[in-house]
Amino acid sequence: MKNGLRIALLSCIFIGNFILSMSRIFDDKLTDFQLGFCEGLSVSLVVIGTLFIVWCTIKKHNPFKPIKLTN
Numbered sequence: 925m926k927n928g929l930r931i932a933l934l935s936c937i938f939i940g941n942f943i944l945s946m947s948r949i950f951d952d953k954l955t956d957f958q959l960g961f962c963e964g965l966s967v968s969l970v971v972i973g974t975l976f977i978v979w980c981t982i983k984k985h986n987p988f989k990p991i992k993l994t995n
Contacts, residue, residue: 927990930987930990933972933973933976933987934973934976934977934987934988935973936969936970936972936973936976937969937970937973937974937977938973939966939969940965940966940967940968940969940970940972940973941966941970942966943962943965943966943969944962944963944966944967944970946962947959947962947963947966
């Protein structure tokens with residue numbers, strides 16, 4: 925797996941948690957649709973990141989260690 929994809933999948937957890945906390949902070953200013961969309965998007969991103977970490981654990985890869993590219 926390429927390093928860019930690995931970084932993107934690992935950052936899904938951070939981005940999801942950030943969106944969830946921002947939607948909780950500004951819940952009085954958001955409409956119900958916007959709040960539901962933000963919460964759904966954040967849960968989806970957290971689940972994607974968690975599934976990637978579980979997949980790496982099953983395959984016995986370290987998801988936090990960058991891959992050395994050989995030429």
